[in-house]
Amino acid sequence: MKLLSGKQMASVDKRAIEEYDIPSLQLMEQAGTQLYYAIKDMVSKDDRILIVCGSGNNGGDGYVLARLFYGEGYQVELLALETKDLSEDCRVNLDFCADLHLDFASEIGNHNVIVDAIFGTGLSRNIEGKYKDIIEKINTSDAKVISVDIPSGINSSDGKVLGVAVKADITLTLQTAKIGLYLYPGRVYSGKISVLDIGIPPILIDEVNSNIYLSDKAMMKGLLPKRSIHSNKGTYGKILCVGGSTKMSGAISMAAIAALRSGCGLLTCAIPESIRSIVATNVLESMYLPLPEKDGQITKEATTVLKEQLDNYSCVLIGCGIGRSEDIVDVLQVILDSDVPLLIDADGLYALKDLLPHYKHREHLIITPHMKEFSRLINIDVDKIVDDPIKHGLQFTAEYPNITLVLKSETSFVMQGDRVYINTYGNNGLAKGGSGDVLAGIISGLNAQKQNELESAILGMFLHAYSADLLLEEQTVYSILPSDLFKKIDVIIKGLEGDTL
Numbered sequence: 001m002k003l004l005s006g007k008q009m010a011s012v013d014k015r016a017i018e019e020y021d022i023p024s025l026q027l028m029e030q031a032g033t034q035l036y037y038a039i040k041d042m043v044s045k046d047d048r049i050l051i052v053c054g055s056g057n058n059g060g061d062g063y064v065l066a067r068l069f070y071g072e073g074y075q076v077e078l079l080a081l082e083t084k085d086l087s088e089d090c091r092v093n094l095d096f097c098a099d100l101h102l103d104f105a106s107e108i109g110n111h112n113v114i115v116d117a118i119f120g121t122g123l124s125r126n127i128e129g130k131y132k133d134i135i136e137k138i139n140t141s142d143a144k145v146i147s148v149d150i151p152s153g154i155n156s157s158d159g160k161v162l163g164v165a166v167k168a169d170i171t172l173t174l175q176t177a178k179i180g181l182y183l184y185p186g187r188v189y190s191g192k193i194s195v196l197d198i199g200i201p202p203i204l205i206d207e208v209n210s211n212i213y214l215s216d217k218a219m220m221k222g223l224l225p226k227r228s229i230h231s232n233k234g235t236y237g238k239i240l241c242v243g244g245s246t247k248m249s250g251a252i253s254m255a256a257i258a259a260l261r262s263g264c265g266l267l268t269c270a271i272p273e274s275i276r277s278i279v280a281t282n283v284l285e286s287m288y289l290p291l292p293e294k295d296g297q298i299t300k301e302a303t304t305v306l307k308e309q310l311d312n313y314s315c316v317l318i319g320c321g322i323g324r325s326e327d328i329v330d331v332l333q334v335i336l337d338s339d340v341p342l343l344i345d346a347d348g349l350y351a352l353k354d355l356l357p358h359y360k361h362r363e364h365l366i367i368t369p370h371m372k373e374f375s376r377l378i379n380i381d382v383d384k385i386v387d388d389p390i391k392h393g394l395q396f397t398a399e400y401p402n403i404t405l406v407l408k409s410e411t412s413f414v415m416q417g418d419r420v421y422i423n424t425y426g427n428n429g430l431a432k433g434g435s436g437d438v439l440a441g442i443i444s445g446l447n448a449q450k451q452n453e454l455e456s457a458i459l460g461m462f463l464h465a466y467s468a469d470l471l472l473e474e475q476t477v478y479s480i481l482p483s484d485l486f487k488k489i490d491v492i493i494k495g496l497e498g499d500t501l
């Protein structure tokens, strides 16, 4: 799903009115109606509903909603924060409610459902005074809080809080989701997000010049690499996993299993000879390319054998558990000098730091840093990246247009060129050593099946994160192990194949 900023949404709104002759009042009526149907399923006639309305069209949506609840006999009250200087359509709908003698409250009382229709995409500055007071009261009440379009106080373009913001349990966003709902801290304030279709022609959204997308389930359906009856193990790619050290033999094992679980046909682990028996016990399906080692880590003498072998593979994964000795830079360089599709993860990114500027035009390259690794790679303070990951990610992908960047965090991003895909699946059960190795294995396993880098990264990120969400049905965020994710990859692939996800 394409994500829009508030300004982009306002321009869509304008085009719907001017070019498609949809009256603005009709759009508001449609918004209120869809809100009514969505909220009706969450409340009963015993609930005491308060709808808090601001002065713009977000408030107008609230007035339409109030009228519909009133008409159906629900206990609904309005809190009108402004009665002068209203937008035209807000004025019409407030007057309508007044004419019907709906109940107006002066403050939050014993209401157990509060609808926040204070500010939407028109929020233009820091919230102060009476608006701040009411938002703080909403946040301390025990009521279920439902925000219309976006929690009031969240900037729809970047997810920042403008002074104070409503903490919603549910956000019902109109026509298409706004970027700010999915970026921190907006994501935390938005609760569960649903999108309501209010009848704006979809082509108007398609035509918006936005390259920011939500990696949602609908997007994943077409991304599974195709399988055919007429095939063999060679059909589904050969991957070479270069990594491992005596201190970290599990990382390469988990990455290897993940690559195999995502459908890759043949796998070879290129690892220090001394950990071969450990990895072999864990990954029964692997072949081996034992590499020279010193102090338990691969040495640069490995470059000779790697150079000879690289042409045999459809993807190389380097980095999982490989360690940080200087020799790893030579090993990485040999692989970068070849044409083989390559994913660089973990300590491989450490080795990449000084090599990177020399490979501006290296094709078929995926890197999977977390925020700190990315900070080191691009020499920018990690706090600045956390504050605006999209800006810094896009600056990087503009400079390195062939690299697919997978930027890992609570909300993760896949970026390539000017495109951004935001992943909001996953949970803090993934905050455990080994989780990144599994992700790197899944993505490179998909890439080995001749799937392009961007699609491999988008689908791989989803398989990884959504597996963690499925695990929560039977486990807790405390107990999830990265190796548990394998159980669910299969369930998700089955769901994608059968269209049942």
Ligand SMILES: NC(=O)C1=CN([C@@H]2O[C@H](COP(=O)(O)OP(=O)(O)OC[C@H]3O[C@@H](n4cnc5c(N)ncnc54)[C@H](OP(=O)(O)O)[C@@H]3O)[C@@H](O)[C@H]2O)[C@@H](O)CC1
Binding pocket: 009, 010, 012, 013, 027, 028, 031, 054, 055, 056, 057, 058, 059, 060, 061, 087, 118, 119, 120, 121, 122, 123, 124, 125, 126, 127, 128, 131, 148, 149, 150, 174, 175, 198, 200
């Ligand atoms: N897009 C669509 O397709 C459709 C959109 N619809 C709905 O419209 C919403 C957007 O409506 P909107 O543009 O009228 O803006 P909205 O958020 O209601 O508030 C603007 C008002 O707040 C004021 N104000 C701003 N910041 C302030 C502050 N810090 N403190 C105090 N005041 C502040 C601002 O004043 P001003 O900045 O002009 O001084 C203005 O008066 C959208 O989210 C959706 O719910 C649907 O009805 C139908 C189709």
Ligand SMILES: [K+]
Binding pocket: 058, 116, 117, 118, 119, 120, 147, 148, 149, 150, 151, 152
């Ligand atoms: K709102």
